[in-house]
Amino acid sequence: MLIRVADWQRIRSGEVTLQFRRWKRPTVRAGGTLRTSLGVLAIDAVDVVSRVSRAEAVAAGFPTVAALMSSVEGREGSLYRIRLRFVGDDPRIALRSSSDVDGLELSEAAVALLRLIAANPGVRAADLAASVGREKLPFKADVRKLKAKGLTESLEVGYRLSPRGEAYLRTLDT
DSSP, rough: OOOOHHHHHHHHHSOOEEEEESSSSSSSOOOOOOEETEEEEEEEEEOOOOOOOHHHHTTOOOOSSSHHHHHTOOSSEEEEEEEEEEEEOOOOHHHOOOOOOOOOOOHHHHHHHHHHHHSSSTTOOOHHHHHOOOOOOHHHHHHHHHHTTTTTTEEESSEEEEEEHHHHHHEEEE
């Protein structure tokens, strides 16, 4: 679920507590979390709704129901109301700054991917995947696994190794 950057500060402060999306099926679940580079959100409820009140529109960061409805106009699917709240910073940020790699073990394929990113910082995922004969989406899923371990960072275009990723490769090379 994408969150407008303009809403983030208001979500962090608790001013915005709702989001509305049109989906064929929800991409988040009640009781789950949404981890992004800007922080972690708790998803408290996900409900299909047929109407939106003015209070709900305001809680979603819109001045009117009409403004909210125009933001979801033209999309297929049911209208979902997502109740959310900010729960903390992205834990991967602190992890990737660490040089502690004790006990971290990666498969040969993951190490090869880490080395590929190290040799090609800022290169688009599609180009990296093609360079090793892989499909883009499974390739990106594997990069997200490295990111979850604090080994890589996403750039505006492509990826780079984090300090932890660099430290891990140094341990392999010594």
